[in-house]
Amino acid sequence: MRAPDHGLLRPWRFLVLQGAARERLGELFAQAALADEPELPAAKLDKLRGKPLRAPMIIVGICSPRDHPKVPLLEQQLAAGAAIDNLLIAAHAQDIGAIWRTGPMATHDTVTRGLGLTEQESLLAFLYLGTPDGPRRPLKEEDFQPYVQDW
Numbered sequence: 001m002r003a004p005d006h007g008l009l010r011p012w013r014f015l016v017l018q019g020a021a022r023e024r025l026g027e028l029f030a031q032a033a034l035a036d037e038p039e040l041p042a043a044k045l046d047k048l049r050g051k052p053l054r055a056p057m058i059i060v061g062i063c064s065p066r067d068h069p070k071v072p073l074l075e076q077q078l079a080a081g082a083a084i085d086n087l088l089i090a091a092h093a094q095d096i097g098a099i100w101r102t103g104p105m106a107t108h109d110t111v112t113r114g115l116g117l118t119e120q121e122s123l124l125a126f127l128y129l130g131t132p133d134g135p136r137r138p139l140k141e142e143d144f145q146p147y148v149q150d151w
Helices: 020-036 042-054 073-093 109-114
Strands: 012-018 057-063 097-101 122-130
Touching: 012 020, 012 073, 020 042, 020 109, 042 122, 057 073, 073 097, 073 122, 109 122
Parallel strands: none
Antiparallel strands: 012 057, 057 122, 097 122
16 A cells, blocks of 8 residues: 555556456456457467456456546556556565566557446556466666666
C-alpha cells in the first residue's frame, strides 16, 4: 500500500487469481482472440488458454483513478505502476519467482470487461508469481552513464 502517491489517492487495486480463476482468465484470452480473429486455429487458442497456467498465482494490477483537481491521470497511472513494482520487488525479496507481463490481452475490451474493470480503469500488469523453473538468468552489468546527465 506504499508507493509515491500525490494526494494519497491509492489509485490502484489488485485482483488475485489462483486455481480455477487462472483457467477463467485463459478463457477470456481465447474469447478475446476469437473476437479479433474468428478463424483462429485451435492450437493457438489452446496456447492462449494455457498462458495463465504458467504460474500458480497471477496478480492483476489495475490503475483505478480518482477525480482530483490537482492530481492528473498520468500521475495516478505512475503511482499505480509504482505500487505494482513494489509487489514485484517484494516477491523477489522473498525468493518468489515473479514476472510482469502485459501484451495485447491487457488492453483488450473482452479481457478488461471480463475482469470487471470500469471504463476509467486500465490494466497495467499481469504479475505471474511462483517458483522459478530452471536457473536464474544472470543480469548483465549495465552502464548507467548513457541514461544520466548533468544539467
